[in-house]
Amino acid sequence: GAVVSQHPSWVICKSGTSVKIECRSLDFQATTMFWYRQFPKQSLMLMATSNEGSKATYEQGVEKDKFLINHASLTLSTLTVTSAHPEDSSFYICSARGRENGYTFGSGTRLTVV
Amino acid sequence: GQQLNQSPQSMFIQEGEDVSMNCTSSSIFNTWLWYKQDPGEGPVLLIALYKAGELTSNGRLTAQFGITRKDSFLNISASIPSDVGIYFCAGVYNQGGKLIFGQGTELSVKP
Numbered sequence: 001g002a003v004v005s006q007h008p009s010w011v012i013c014k015s016g017t018s019v020k021i022e023c024r025s026l027d028f029q030a031t032t033m034f035w036y037r038q039f040p041k042q043s044l045m046l047m048a049t050s051n052e053g054s055k056a057t058y059e060q061g062v063e064k065d066k067f068l069i070n071h072a073s074l075t076l077s078t079l080t081v082t083s084a085h086p087e088d089s090s091f092y093i094c095s096a097r098g099r100e101n102g103y104t105f106g107s108g109t110r111l112t113v114v
Numbered sequence: 115g116q117q118l119n120q121s122p123q124s125m126f127i128q129e130g131e132d133v134s135m136n137c138t139s140s141s142i143f144n145t146w147l148w149y150k151q152d153p154g155e156g157p158v159l160l161i162a163l164y165k166a167g168e169l170t171s172n173g174r175l176t177a178q179f180g181i182t183r184k185d186s187f188l189n190i191s192a193s194i195p196s197d198v199g200i201y202f203c204a205g206v207y208n209q210g211g212k213l214i215f216g217q218g219t220e221l222s223v224k225p
Contacts, residue, residue, distance in 0.1 A: 105156035
């Protein structure tokens with residue numbers, strides 16, 4: 001079946017630094033990648049949608065300069081949290097969709113900003 | 115914007131009991147999906163529904179895509195302790211294929 005690998009699974013960083021999260025589709029080509037953020041005891045909130053080779057489309061209220069998304073190939077998308085602050089601490093999850101695949105989720109990244 | 119209202123928010127049941135949860139929306143969705151999420155993990159797909167009125171089973175799980183395309187329910191029969199977790203409904207929104215999630219139902223099963 002379709003597999004999406006997300007790394008790292010957890011990361012702790014200092015306030016003001018940047019963190020990059022990778023999402024790879026291992027056995028299919030992901031034409032579209034979705035990035036979600038999930039706070040404790042809450043649902044998954046869509047942050048942005050990216051199609052391979054195009055700029056990402058951000059949801060209302062999500063700062064595109066803070067959450068940089070790159071989808072340069074059909075198997076890799078990255079989310080970079082720039083100048084991270086404690087309020088950015090959250091669980092970030094990617095989802096990949098291919099031409100013949102449904103929505104496959106990564107295992108998530110727990111970001112803690114101290 | 116589009117929203118999915120999922121209920122109940124939480125359920126505490128005895129092992130062996132049946133469970134039902136549902137999602138409603140003011141928008142029409144083309145696809146309804148039901149996921150389970152364990153702590154610290156990404157959601158895992160349980161059932162996918164693609165047609166209005168469709169009723170689909172996956173083991174002890176049964177889900178239906180409402181006729182109006184604005185609602186869906188998930189039933190779990192004869193619950194077992196490993197059913198514990200958070201269940202999410204999700205709808206595929208027409209524009210751009212965005213997947214929107216409900217608020218989740220936290221299920222606790224007492225042995």
